[in-house]
Amino acid sequence: MANSYTKAAFHLLVTAEEAAMLRLAERAVDILDTNGADEDFALGYDSLGTAFHALFPPRGASKFENFLDLFDDWSFPYLDCRIDLDEPDAHGKVMAFFHGDQFGVEPVAKLIRITCPSALPCGFTWSSDCDRLRAGEFGGGAVVITADGIDWHSTTGILNHALLRAENPHDGLDGYVLAVRSPEGEIAFWNKHDNVGPLSGATIFRGDEAAGVNPLRFEDADWMALPAPLHG
Incomplete structure (x- = not known):
């Protein structure tokens, strides 16, 4: 028996409005976690307000489908992280602390790109490990988030590319x-x-x-x- 973890912890400076949107995203996850009917979800969606609706326009019977696009599995729409928000500073900026030991790398990156445009470009690193020394259980990666999209980098991909270059050095491997x-x-x-x-x-x-x-x-x-x- 072994436990595997995907960990991340990073700060992001956002506006007060963006911080409020992160809180609304957490509320949206809580609403979806109730396993209600589409009619109940639609009422919950309406309660999130016009700012949320502008970023995630209503789609589908539940109205949440644009928000659910953040997640690979709509049956399990979880960010798998905690978001701690400081009080706004003198300039109206809020320090957001994202952290977790089963971190939802992809949904969090997608959420940041949509809800925190003032912080772009930005990125974060993540690690994967195990409480037993098992081969192949250790690694990680980095995410680069811009207005144009998200770039994903993993230690496995970096290692494989470096090994390919070492085993078969030739011009053009990098393009x-x-x-x-x-x-x-x-x-x-x-x-x-x-x-x-x-x-x-x-x-x-x-x-x-x-x-x-x-x-x-x-x-x-x-x-x-x-x-x-x-x-x-």
């Missing part, structure tokens, strides 16, 4: 960018949105993705392999 030389001799890099621009905004292609891009419309273009990232 390619298409470099384009202008008539003035300056180098720019192709991206899907603005055509060409700086390297920081270049579209990265992995594997066979580069084969789907036709560089012939550029007078002088070539694929460049990205170097392996540095790790401190």
Whole structure:
């Protein structure tokens, strides 16, 4: 018999309005935990107010379906964390403390992205461990949350990528960018949105993705392999 844990603990500075929305999200979870009928859920949804309704518009017979999209399993809509909120400071900011030893990494990340826009971009780390020394039970990861979406990183993924690079070191493992030389001799890099621009905004292609891009419309273009990232 062994117990596994997914742990996280981090602070996030939010506005007073966003802190109130976090509390409403907790209330929404409590309402859904009553296992009532859709009519009862709809009444509970109505009680949460217009600010909650604006972020999670009514959908479905229960009106909660947009909120339930935070969770993989609608039958178990739990954040699996505690959210402690300080009093607002002189600037109206509230320090929120998210913590738990069976932490709902995905629903919490999704909730933060929707309810706490002033804190973006932000992120947090999490760990997975076990009370017995069993192989494969230890790891973790990090979550990067922006207005555009959520990036998920795990220690297993990082390790596997590093091992692949060590076992088969070759150019292009970390992707390619298409470099384009202008008539003035300056180098720019192709991206899907603005055509060409700086390297920081270049579209990265992995594997066979580069084969789907036709560089012939550029007078002088070539694929460049990205170097392996540095790790401190």
